Amino acid sequence: MAELLESLENGGGKLSATSSWRSRSRLERKHHPQPGVPWKLGPEEVLFAALSARTVELARLRAGPGGDYRGALMAVELKIAVELGKLLEKTSDPIFEGLSKVAIEEAGLVCGVCHEEMEVGSHGRMMECKNTFRLHCIVKWLERKMTCPLCRYNMPIIID
Numbered sequence: 179m180a181e182l183l184e185s186l187e188n189g190g191g192k193l194s195a196t197s198s199w200r201s202r203s204r205l206e207r208k209h210h211p212q213p214g215v216p217w218k219l220g221p222e223e224v225l226f227a228a229l230s231a232r233t234v235e236l237a238r239l240r241a242g243p244g245g246d247y248r249g250a251l252m253a254v255e256l257k258i259a260v261e262l263g264k265l266l267e268k269t270s271d272p273i274f275e276g277l278s279k280v281a282i283e284e285a286g287l288v289c290g291v292c293h294e295e296m297e298v299g300s301h302g303r304m305m306e307c308k309n310t311f312r313l314h315c316i317v318k319w320l321e322r323k324m325t326c327p328l329c330r331y332n333m334p335i336i337i338d
Contacts, residue, residue, distance in 0.1 A: 233258065276333045277303040280310060290328040291315035307331035 219227065237251035280303070282296045289296055289312045296302055302310045303317075309328045311319075316327075324333040 276306050277316065280304045282310070289315050290326075291319050305331060305333070 233254055234251070237247060237254045240254060241247040241250035279301055282298055282300050282302050285295075285298050287296045287302075287310060288294065289302070290309055291311055292315045294312075296310075296312060301313070303313050304310045305316070305326050307326050307329050309326050309331075311327075319327055320333060325331060326333075
């Protein structure tokens with residue numbers, strides 16, 4: 179992937195004159211390991227390459243002539259990651275359907291899975307049975323068992 183990004187940075191998708199044939203061959207074998215088959219990007223790879231090219235373009239515009247390109251690239255990538263996270267947050271995994279996000283407001287509240295105290299001001303997840311857990315703990319638990327670890331409340335199974 180780094181080689182793909184480097185090739186996009188160095189020539190808009192074309193290999194630069196300084197690129198070695200060996201690195202190009204390695205990239206081709208990675209995506210198309212069968213000998214004799216022409217190298218071709220799949221639909222997801224085309225979208226990724228287009229996104230990468232736009233990211234590089236935005237970073238170059240942000241940095242300006244003689245500016246800090248690496249810093250601008252990191253800032254653009256961070257902004258994209260934040261926006262993508264906001265979009266993905268709205269999608270629902272069936273595990274999250276029965277969990278509510280709650281703020282931990284009282285000291286001494288213990289996660290029923292890991293048995294460690296939850297910090298006041300942090301966020302946890304409350305099941306419909308009103309038991310509260312750390313997010314990563316209850317998600318790991320519910321991936322194995324669809325019941326509350328404390329009261330054995332059965333999580334509803336949602337079938338689309």
